[in-house]
Amino acid sequence: MFQHLLLPLVILAISPIPEASEDSVLSPAHEELEDLDCGHPELSARIMGGSDARPRSWPWQVSLNHGGSHICGGSLIAPSWVLSAAHCFVNNGTLEPAAEWSVLLGVHSQDGTLDGVQVRAVAAILVPDNYSSVELGADLALLRLASPARLGRAVRPVCLPRASHRFAYGTACWATGWGDVQEKDPLPLPWVLQEVELKLLGEAACQCLYSRPGPFNLTFQLLPGMLCAGYPEGRRDTCQGDSGGPLVCEEGGQWFQAGITSFGFGCGRRNRPGVFTAVAPYEAWIREQVMGSESEPAFPSQSPGLQSGSWELKDENCTIALPECGRAPQPGAWPWEAQVMVPGFKPCHGALVSESWVLVPASCFLESTDSPPHDLDNWRVLLPSRPRAEQVARLVPHKNASWDDTSDLVLLQLRAPVNLSVSPRPVCLPHPEHYFLPGSRCRLARWGSSGPASGPAALLEAELLGGWWCHCLYGRQGALVPPPGHPPHKLCPTYREEEKENESSWSLLCQEEGTWFLAGIRDFSSGCLRPRAFHPLQTHGPWIGHVTRGAYLEDQLAWDWGSEGEETKTQTCPPRTEHGACGLRPEPAPMGLLWPWMAEVHVAGDRVCTGILVAPGWVLAATHCVLRPGSTTVPYIEVYLGRAGAGPLPQGQQVSRLVISIRLPRHLGLRPPLALLELSSRIEPSPSALSICLHPGGIPLGASCWVLGWKDPQDRVPIAAAVSILTSRLCHCLYQGILTPGTLCVLYAEGQEDRCEVASAPLLLCQTQGGSWVFVGIALQGSRELFATTGPEEAWISHIVREAHFLAPSGSLYSPPEGSNLCPLDMAGASGSSSTVLFLLLLTPLIQD
Ligand SMILES: *[C@@H]1O[C@H](CO)[C@@H](O)[C@H](O)[C@H]1NC(C)=O
Ligand SMILES: *[C@@H]1O[C@H](CO)[C@@H](O)[C@H](O)[C@H]1NC(C)=O
Ligand SMILES: *[C@@H]1O[C@H](CO)[C@@H](O)[C@H](O)[C@H]1NC(C)=O
Ligand SMILES: *[C@@H]1O[C@H](CO)[C@@H](O)[C@H](O)[C@H]1NC(C)=O
Ligand SMILES: *[C@@H]1O[C@H](CO)[C@@H](O)[C@H](O)[C@H]1NC(C)=O
Numbered sequence: 001m002f003q004h005l006l007l008p009l010v011i012l013a014i015s016p017i018p019e020a021s022e023d024s025v026l027s028p029a030h031e032e033l034e035d036l037d038c039g040h041p042e043l044s045a046r047i048m049g050g051s052d053a054r055p056r057s058w059p060w061q062v063s064l065n066h067g068g069s070h071i072c073g074g075s076l077i078a079p080s081w082v083l084s085a086a087h088c089f090v091n092n093g094t095l096e097p098a099a100e101w102s103v104l105l106g107v108h109s110q111d112g113t114l115d116g117v118q119v120r121a122v123a124a125i126l127v128p129d130n131y132s133s134v135e136l137g138a139d140l141a142l143l144r145l146a147s148p149a150r151l152g153r154a155v156r157p158v159c160l161p162r163a164s165h166r167f168a169y170g171t172a173c174w175a176t177g178w179g180d181v182q183e184k185d186p187l188p189l190p191w192v193l194q195e196v197e198l199k200l201l202g203e204a205a206c207q208c209l210y211s212r213p214g215p216f217n218l219t220f221q222l223l224p225g226m227l228c229a230g231y232p233e234g235r236r237d238t239c240q241g242d243s244g245g246p247l248v249c250e251e252g253g254q255w256f257q258a259g260i261t262s263f264g265f266g267c268g269r270r271n272r273p274g275v276f277t278a279v280a281p282y283e284a285w286i287r288e289q290v291m292g293s294e295s296e297p298a299f300p301s302q303s304p305g306l307q308s309g310s311w312e313l314k315d316e317n318c319t320i321a322l323p324e325c326g327r328a329p330q331p332g333a334w335p336w337e338a339q340v341m342v343p344g345f346k347p348c349h350g351a352l353v354s355e356s357w358v359l360v361p362a363s364c365f366l367e368s369t370d371s372p373p374h375d376l377d378n379w380r381v382l383l384p385s386r387p388r389a390e391q392v393a394r395l396v397p398h399k400n401a402s403w404d405d406t407s408d409l410v411l412l413q414l415r416a417p418v419n420l421s422v423s424p425r426p427v428c429l430p431h432p433e434h435y436f437l438p439g440s441r442c443r444l445a446r447w448g449s450s451g452p453a454s455g456p457a458a459l460l461e462a463e464l465l466g467g468w469w470c471h472c473l474y475g476r477q478g479a480l481v482p483p484p485g486h487p488p489h490k491l492c493p494t495y496r497e498e499e500k501e502n503e504s505s506w507s508l509l510c511q512e513e514g515t516w517f518l519a520g521i522r523d524f525s526s527g528c529l530r531p532r533a534f535h536p537l538q539t540h541g542p543w544i545g546h547v548t549r550g551a552y553l554e555d556q557l558a559w560d561w562g563s564e565g566e567e568t569k570t571q572t573c574p575p576r577t578e579h580g581a582c583g584l585r586p587e588p589a590p591m592g593l594l595w596p597w598m599a600e601v602h603v604a605g606d607r608v609c610t611g612i613l614v615a616p617g618w619v620l621a622a623t624h625c626v627l628r629p630g631s632t633t634v635p636y637i638e639v640y641l642g643r644a645g646a647g648p649l650p651q652g653q654q655v656s657r658l659v660i661s662i663r664l665p666r667h668l669g670l671r672p673p674l675a676l677l678e679l680s681s682r683i684e685p686s687p688s689a690l691s692i693c694l695h696p697g698g699i700p701l702g703a704s705c706w707v708l709g710w711k712d713p714q715d716r717v718p719i720a721a722a723v724s725i726l727t728s729r730l731c732h733c734l735y736q737g738i739l740t741p742g743t744l745c746v747l748y749a750e751g752q753e754d755r756c757e758v759a760s761a762p763l764l765l766c767q768t769q770g771g772s773w774v775f776v777g778i779a780l781q782g783s784r785e786l787f788a789t790t791g792p793e794e795a796w797i798s799h800i801v802r803e804a805h806f807l808a809p810s811g812s813l814y815s816p817p818e819g820s821n822l823c824p825l826d827m828a829g830a831s832g833s834s835s836t837v838l839f840l841l842l843l844t845p846l847i848q849d
């Protein structure tokens, strides 16, 4: 599914990050030439200050057009022959007709008048028999022109290497083309031919880079006949639209074509140099095709000195490039933190994303992006470890900044680039397909102009919630959850700001392999048990890359997806999440987790009771289970979440907390049945732990109900038994006189009566028609049929646990019977034997359903 990253470079080109290079003076033409003069551009020197090529510096470069559009590059190797890549012409295994193609020679800019440009029809396209697809090699093609090109100042052939020709590793060669300047970023007008200097990489060095998992954890096996050129650190490369174009190297004043642009994994990515078809191994094939034609390419022999000397150079060591962005000496000391000072506005916090560009929220100073301010002279940017403030040269607002919170961004260009070092250092930006793994370690950084000087939140470490959770906590019922590799709508760290800090604004930094990514911006929260959510930045990667041409978009570095990575089924959100994050259960359950709110309560190290998470820091349990009769000392209690599934979560994802206090409601002289356990710290919503909803009385109308407990105290895989709830009258009659208010009776479905052991105090849960799970009660001591409900304790629970989520009352309230005289005489003392109850049920339709 991720193969789309392996890209044949049709419509490809060069991602030229201009770099100064010494002027080279070509020596006069050599005597060694064969019949055809090749490899001599007219210009004897070039200035490499930018990425635009000078006219006539690459006179063999041609543009191959199909239907009037540039599709691929190629090189003139003889007046009637052009060399290119097979994949430009082979579509779904079929060679496209030569008549549909034309060749443009002597083109510099593809825009405007094509003065001096020669156009030739294609008489034949020849492709090796065994070419099948780019990654299997033999990606070359010969085009025979319908009429020969006129050689001149702007149109000249390049020299071809013989099979014995050796290009030394490390040689600086040049690739040229009209392809994209970055991934999915086409060459802008006026479409001037681009050039980029690329170093030849040895086979071992290149294979070493490609053996390390890169984008989408892909690795690649180089084949004979392929050649790599580029840099381990990336950033200079060929890209879509450059395919078929030449990679040329100069030897003794003569230019030889070492490679044909073939494919890449993205463009300019770290440790993913471009892959070319090596030309030398195909000498025989080329000679065979052109044999007997009126003009043949030149294969000058390599100067003996060059061949015997440098090519035998030992292959380089395996040098992996490490990310140049996102390293921080310690969390919180962000070397990319930028503070923008604008007269009349509060200081605004943003992030350095390259040598020259700072990303900040547009809302700091833009009322509307229609009229961005032009008085940038007084703007200043403070960067860490810089003695003076930087000046601002340009401001580029995001088109949608003024109306779309998720695009509240502006890029500021500094007047002079800063030297990058340990500090300042840019933050890494994610590509659109980045998948921040659930459980990623994240922190917050200041963002924008509001908020206190510093907050404790900056020091808080938060884990990222899985996509399903984050999406569904905020999403709509039945919404499709974006799968890994698609930009999420939101990112949620397991972190909630305190109410009083509601005005501070943060960006979300997430760490992979020690490298920090700017993952999200502009947090927001709608309270109600939901974690903070951030707008993901990854969708803006292309815009930032397009504007800055040098921001550090970095590949994903962590690939340990665990079982979630294999989840290919499209997931949808359960209904009714908009009421808050209580009572959710993933459908289908990832990792087999079924009961994310069910807690294992370990009392004094020996007893185990069920408990239920009612809020991030609170578990409700049966009093009789956590307090021994007669004992007044509070026992040592631990609570575990993430274990209550057919397949419990891996240990690392289980959560445990100590109980620091036990709260009981006041009950006149009686020991109350329900106890609230206060945990040593909050447990934020995650697949391991999610709060359940509570019900203020009775059971929700139309709900289906289950008793949840353990059959076997040893393995403790939860067992759920379907039950019906008896009406209060029937219940009261069965247990005449012994029931306290709020006690419910259940009737087990046939054969399910003894599914749960009683000692651990099983739970009574119902799923509402809307899909939310609601906690109704806990079994009374020693009973399977009688449950103490939360209804009568609503006020007490709400008072102690502010975040406990009671659903709005619905269904029938379970009120105590009006009078015992309504009971049939023979029922008293029947005491819940199910045969008696069944008998009664046959007589009267009493079951609430
Ligand atoms: C590719 O070719 C196969 C068989 O030759 C054919 O079934 C398929 O439809 C073709 N696909 C396209 C996109 O043309
Ligand atoms: C194609 O055939 C040539 C000559 O038979 C061989 O050298 C080359 O390795 C083959 N390439 C592929 C991709 O099979
Ligand atoms: C490769 O690494 C070895 C050991 O680190 C070193 O001795 C050698 O000089 C290196 N070779 C090159 C070409 O850098
Ligand atoms: C701006 O918003 C429109 C409409 O939602 C969207 O189509 C477009 O892609 C957005 N522009 C950018 C640069 O994100
Ligand atoms: C950057 O560093 C180079 C050499 O280290 C130095 O010559 C240059 O002045 C520095 N530029 C700035 C803007 O500090």
Ligand SMILES: *[C@@H]1O[C@H](CO)[C@@H](O)[C@H](O)[C@H]1NC(C)=O
Pocket (backbone or CB within 6 Å): 499, 500, 502, 503
């Ligand atoms: C922040 O909280 C205060 C009260 O604590 C409230 O008045 C204000 O509206 C809140 N601001 C936002 C943006 O929610």
Ligand SMILES: *[C@@H]1O[C@H](CO)[C@@H](O)[C@H](O)[C@H]1NC(C)=O
Pocket (backbone or CB within 6 Å): 213, 217, 219, 559, 560, 561, 562, 565
């Ligand atoms: C990533 O690739 C490596 C090597 O191919 C493999 O061992 C590892 O399991 C892969 N990881 C994932 C998450 O696919």
